[in-house]
Amino acid sequence: MKIGFIGLGIMGKPMSKNLLKAGYSLVVTDFNQDAVKDVVAAGAVAAANSKEVAAQVDVVITMLPNSPHVKSAVLGENGVLEGAKPGLVLIDMSSIAPLASREIYTELEKQGIEMLDAPVSGGEPKAIDGTLSVMVGGKKEVFDKYYDVMKAMAGSVVYTGDIGAGNVTKLANQVIVALNIAAMSEALMLATKAGVNPELVYQAIRGGLAGSTVLDAKAPMVLDRNFKPGFRIDLHIKDLANALDTSHGVGAYLPLTASVMEMMQALKIAGDGQLDHSALARYYERLANTEITRD
Amino acid sequence: MKIGFIGLGIMGKPMSKNLLKAGYSLVVTDFNQDAVKDVVAAGAVAAANSKEVAAQVDVVITMLPNSPHVKSAVLGENGVLEGAKPGLVLIDMSSIAPLASREIYTELEKQGIEMLDAPVSGGEPKAIDGTLSVMVGGKKEVFDKYYDVMKAMAGSVVYTGDIGAGNVTKLANQVIVALNIAAMSEALMLATKAGVNPELVYQAIRGGLAGSTVLDAKAPMVLDRNFKPGFRIDLHIKDLANALDTSHGVGAYLPLTASVMEMMQALKIAGDGQLDHSALARYYERLANTEITRD
Numbered sequence: 001m002k003i004g005f006i007g008l009g010i011m012g013k014p015m016s017k018n019l020l021k022a023g024y025s026l027v028v029t030d031f032n033q034d035a036v037k038d039v040v041a042a043g044a045v046a047a048a049n050s051k052e053v054a055a056q057v058d059v060v061i062t063m064l065p066n067s068p069h070v071k072s073a074v075l076g077e078n079g080v081l082e083g084a085k086p087g088l089v090l091i092d093m094s095s096i097a098p099l100a101s102r103e104i105y106t107e108l109e110k111q112g113i114e115m116l117d118a119p120v121s122g123g124e125p126k127a128i129d130g131t132l133s134v135m136v137g138g139k140k141e142v143f144d145k146y147y148d149v150m151k152a153m154a155g156s157v158v159y160t161g162d163i164g165a166g167n168v169t170k171l172a173n174q175v176i177v178a179l180n181i182a183a184m185s186e187a188l189m190l191a192t193k194a195g196v197n198p199e200l201v202y203q204a205i206r207g208g209l210a211g212s213t214v215l216d217a218k219a220p221m222v223l224d225r226n227f228k229p230g231f232r233i234d235l236h237i238k239d240l241a242n243a244l245d246t247s248h249g250v251g252a253y254l255p256l257t258a259s260v261m262e263m264m265q266a267l268k269i270a271g272d273g274q275l276d277h278s279a280l281a282r283y284y285e286r287l288a289n290t291e292i293t294r295d
Numbered sequence: 296m297k298i299g300f301i302g303l304g305i306m307g308k309p310m311s312k313n314l315l316k317a318g319y320s321l322v323v324t325d326f327n328q329d330a331v332k333d334v335v336a337a338g339a340v341a342a343a344n345s346k347e348v349a350a351q352v353d354v355v356i357t358m359l360p361n362s363p364h365v366k367s368a369v370l371g372e373n374g375v376l377e378g379a380k381p382g383l384v385l386i387d388m389s390s391i392a393p394l395a396s397r398e399i400y401t402e403l404e405k406q407g408i409e410m411l412d413a414p415v416s417g418g419e420p421k422a423i424d425g426t427l428s429v430m431v432g433g434k435k436e437v438f439d440k441y442y443d444v445m446k447a448m449a450g451s452v453v454y455t456g457d458i459g460a461g462n463v464t465k466l467a468n469q470v471i472v473a474l475n476i477a478a479m480s481e482a483l484m485l486a487t488k489a490g491v492n493p494e495l496v497y498q499a500i501r502g503g504l505a506g507s508t509v510l511d512a513k514a515p516m517v518l519d520r521n522f523k524p525g526f527r528i529d530l531h532i533k534d535l536a537n538a539l540d541t542s543h544g545v546g547a548y549l550p551l552t553a554s555v556m557e558m559m560q561a562l563k564i565a566g567d568g569q570l571d572h573s574a575l576a577r578y579y580e581r582l583a584n585t586e587i588t589r590d
Contacts, residue, residue, distance in 0.1 A: 098489060121503050135499050137491075158499040161491045168491040169499050172482035176505035179481065179551075183474030186549045187467035190538060193547035194393060196432075196456045196463040204430050204453040204464050208416050210471035212507030243485060252488035253582045254481045256474075256551055287548045 002027065003149065004053035004060040005044070006073050006080070007094070008035035011120070012063035014127040015093070015153045017042050019061075021130075022152035027056045050074070054083035059146060062092045066238055067100035075107055088113050091146060093134070095119040097242040098164035098171070099249055101137065105163045114142045117163055118150060119170040123231055131155035135173075137165030171246060174239040178260045178277070180214035185281040188222065188292045199223055199294050218278040223294040230276035237264045237273075297322065298444065299348035299355040300339070301368050301375070302389070303330035306415070307358035309422040310388070310448045312337050314356075316425075317447035322351045345369070349378035354441060357387045361533055362395035369399055376406060383408050386441060388429070390414040392537040393459035393466070394544055396432065400458045409437045412458055413445060414465040418526055426450035430468075432460030466541060469534040473555045473572070475509035480576040483517065483587045494518055494589050513573040518589040525571035532559045532568075 001024060005016040008030040016039050020026055026044040029052070030036050036046050047053045050073045054060050060080050064070050070092055074080045080090060090108060092101065092115065101117040108115050116138035126132045132154040136143055143159050150157045160169045187210070188198040202219045205211070221227065240261040247254050263283040270286075272279050285291050296319060300311040303325040311334050315321055321339040324347070325331050331341050342348045345368045349355050355375050359365050365387055369375045375385060385403060387396065387410065396412035403410050411433035421427045427449040431438050438454050445452045455464045482505070486496040497514045500506070516522065535556040542549050558578040565581075567574050580586050 133499075133503050156502070158495075160495045160499050164489070165491045165495075168486055168489045169496045172486050172496050173500040173503060173505045175482045175485060176475075176478045176500070176507075176510070179478030180471075180475055180505070180507060182551050183471045183478070186474065186547075186552050187470040189547045190470060190542050190545075190549060191463055191467050193545040194459070194463045194541060195545070196460045200453075200455045200460075201464045201467050204428075204455050205468040205471070207451070208428050208468060209508050209512065210468045210475070212471075212475060212509070213504050214507070215471070217504065246489060247485050250485075250488040250490070251583055251585075252481075252484045253579070254485060256477050256554060257481050259551060259554065284548070288546055290546075 001059065001149070002057045004028070004057040005063070006050050006053055006060060007063035008032065008039055009063065010124050011127045013039060014124070015063060016044065018130040018153045019149070020044060024149070024152070027053050029053050049078040050080050051078040051083035054080040054088060055085065059089045059091060059149065062090065062094055064094045066094070067096040070094050070096050071100060071104060074104055081108065081111060081113070084111065084113055086112055089142060089146065090115040091118050091150065092116070093118045093120055095170050095239060096167055098167040098246050101164045101167050114139060115163060116142055116146065117166040119166050120154065121170065121173055126155070134158065135160050135166045135169040137161055137167065138163050168246070171239060171243040174236065175243050175254065175257050177214060178236060178240060179256055180212050181218055181277055181280045182260050182263070184215050184219055185284045188219065188281070189284040189288055192290055192292050193288055198292050221276065221278045222281045222292050225291070225293060227275040227279040229274070230278070232274055233264050233267055233277050233279060234273040236277045237261060237268060240264070296354065296444070297352045299323070299352035300358070301345050301348055301355060302358035303327065303334055304358065305419050306422045308334060309419070310358060311339065313425040313448045314444070315339060319444070319447070322348050324348050344373040345375050346373040346378035349375040349383060350380065354384045354386060354444065357385065357389055359389045361389070362391040365389050365391055366395065366399060370402055376403065376408070379406065379408055381407055384437060384441065385410040386413050386445065387411070388413045388415055390465050390534060391462055393462040393541050396459045396462050409434060410458060411437055411441065412461040414461050415449065416465065416468055421450070422448070429453065430455050430461045430464040432456055432462065433458050463541070466534060466538040469531065470538050470549065470552050472509060473531060473535060474551055475507050476513055476572055476575045477555050477558070479510050479514055480579045483514065483576070484579040484583055487585055487587050488583055493587050516571060516573045517576045517587050520586070520588060522570040522574040524569070525573070527569055528559050528562055528572050528574060529568040531572045532556060532563060535559070
């Protein structure tokens with residue numbers, strides 16, 4: 001099977017290399033020519049643009065920053081749709097708004113092109129290891145046919161429903177992660193200001209109902225003052241903005257998600273957008289003029 | 296060692312029985328005479344009030360609803376302080392405001408009486424099984440001396456710092472639990488309104504960074520429409536009110552905790568105060584006029 005890969009960024013580059021390792025032929029494109037050269041050195045063929053990628057392959061994978069980039073690469077000038085052969089399938093692995101996934105699919109469907117929305121979680125380390133989690137929306141038979149392609153980049157590939165369901169699932173994930181980080185921040189700030197060692201509080205509560213993957217992954221980072229990403233506040237703002245846009249479109253109301261997005265915006269404006277999202281704790285620290293530390 | 300036990304409610308009754316099973320002699324009191332008879336039948340001796348309990352024992356355990364009840368039972372008329380022999384120790388296992396713990400200790404210390412604040416988590420089932428988690432504040436040597444007494448009712452007994460630290464830790468725990476339930480509710484409502492099966496979303500994300508003990512314990516309850524407590528909204532409101540009072544007293548600001556407390560208040564006013572705290576999801580359901588269900 002010949003695969004096209006559009007978008008060789010922090011995530012796309014290692015993902016495309018894992019497809020090469022799994023024995024797939026790859027045609028790739030990106031504005032960043034250094035990234036293209038790197039993946040070509042690993043065995044891929046370069047194409048000038050998305051249209052030329054699509055013309056040479058059976059399935060196109062996109063891994064781009066957000067909804068407008070995917071719309072442009074697929075539906076725009078020199079895009080996938082212009083070059084697509086009949087029967088081409090698009091697997092969009094970008095994290096974008098579910099409504100955008102549905103809009104793109106509506107256009108593709110008219111031309112007989114199937115699509116899966118298949119965003120990932122796990123970040124750069126899991127992209128390199130090929131152990132990402134993929135959440136997939138689209139027709140079940142299309143999912144089944146391309147399961148092995150996605151599995152070559154992932155530890156788990158889960159079907160969650162019709163087109164857009166993959167991105168809805170990803171956004172639900174990001175809402176929980178953001179609010180669980182805020183929960184941890186409020187709890188540890190309360191402890192700190194009340195004169196109780198936040199490290200002891202973390203250890204005392206982690207085994208009970210307050211326990212979470214966020215608490216175990218992020219409380220030590222805050223206590224150590226280590227905000228190296230991980231997952232950047234900038235990117236989490238993008239996901240929460242998509243969650244709120246989506247929720248308003250479908251009639252769900254997410255007041256706490258909106259509050260946390262505003263906190264993250266405040267941090268971004270203060271210059272912390274490149275820090276790990278656990279730096280949400282710094283919002284509370286600024287308010288209370290106190291650091292949550294191990295000491 | 297002779298132990299006094301004041302407060303034989305849903306938690307206190309099984310806790311006192313576990314002390315009897317462990318071989319301790321018990322003197323008990325409660326306004327509810329049925330509860331007193333029940334524990335006397337199990338081997339305890341009844342006393343008319345807290346003063347008479349204190350006069351007969353080496354250590355007094357209190358397990359009462361909130362700060363005013365503990366203050367009254369300890370410092371009030373016919374209270375522990377009036378009956379206390381020199382060297383008596385108070386172990387307050389109620390969940391109360393940490394500042395109240397410190398105020399009570401200040402009065403006791405003047406009379407040479409030591410105190411631990413030792414709130415528990417785990418609810419009625421773990422009180423019955425003797426597997427509660429106990430978070431303890433006070434002098435370390437007092438903690439060490441009475442560790443075995445607390446362990447007779449608990450799976451874990453953790454020292455967290457000076458007097459009040461036990462209740463600070465408990466409040467930190469309750470802040471995280473409340474916000475993690477809200478996080479789950481926002482995520483599953485987003486999925487539901489976007490037309491994606493919330494059960495599939497839960498299964499897809501539970502193994503990743505969004506995973507938590509709350510998600511695994513409470514998402515199935517929401518999906519099954521089973522809001523039998525567990526831990527009641529009424530009681531969680533009490534704990535969050537203590538968290539906010541404490542935070543304002545020490546200069547920490549907990550805006551999301553305040554929001555969730557208001558959501559819980561709205562549910563209480565609507566008649567849902569007796570439901571499990573997972574019924575926080577119903578706040579979102581009312582707003583969106585949609586239930587989060589498995590079907």
